[in-house]
Amino acid sequence: QVPFTEVLDLVRGRKVFLSRGFAYVPKDDMISILITHYRAHLSQQLAMTSRALPQLEEDNRLLPMLSGLSKRYLGQDYSSKKSNVGKITAEMIDSLSKQSFPPCMQNLHQSMKRDHHLKHGGRMQYGLFLKGIGLSLEEALRFWRTEFTKAMDGDKFDKQYSYNIRHNYGKEGKRADYTPYSCNKIIMSNAPGPGDNHGCPFRHTDADLLAQKLRLQGISKDFTDKIMKYTRDGHYQIACKYYFDATHSGVEEPDVNINHPNQYFDESQHFYSGKKEAKLPNTPARTGSQRSSQNTPRSQLSQNSQPTSQNTTVDDDMMDDDLCMAAMETA
């Protein structure tokens, strides 16, 4: 029983019994009372904040924090999946990428296998994601070394690239425990340039090319239409959620929203473990057939229409990790 003014929407819809100025709200409609209180509280606080704004603007400690608030990721940090550390090996990454990686990470994995190299933005995005799924530092070094040394000698890898990997794990520089990038960060910052492979395919791929790639992957017309609609409307994470649904047939949680690539991975693993399939694949030796299977439809959502070449490797080598890390730390 509440004053009828607290549930005007229910009164308007003739959904409540009214008597002597009170509305008798059924249990199922209690949300309406909550919404009214929340709305009143919010508008009161907004009014107070707007009065305080002139003072806040004078405080240069608060303003950057406030202006960045809407872009902040407040979910789980996924800095490393402790339960998986030691269970994920370098050899498992290839099969995991086909089964459970979101499109952005599939794209980075395929680009690395194709070029035996990734530029700095890609190494950061992919390296931290792998750390987040539970790849230990030793396995990460082995994983990157195996692939990069197909196109360069081991000495060059050790000098120019292993520092970056150890840095991601907090073993170099200021020894910070870097966290994997959220969708928001991937979508909103550091857009990929020519020859880059990082970013979000839904945000950074030409729409026609993306639609073509979805069709090539065997995604149904219904799902392709939905994904493309949300992509065009700028709702990239919703598009990704529909991509998840399309590639995990029979998914039972229609309301799962994707806000982090590592969350996508966890949801996918959860889905497969629920289906009583192996939660983590066995550790097969990488074979020629596995490598050629990069070209299977499931793994064709590559975001960059510009083919990378040896030239991009040369460009990137000029921007080696020591320089990048030093710049980041100085900043």
Ligand code: SF4
């Ligand atoms: S929405 Fe997030 S998880 Fe999905 S592809 Fe984009 S960045 Fe990756």
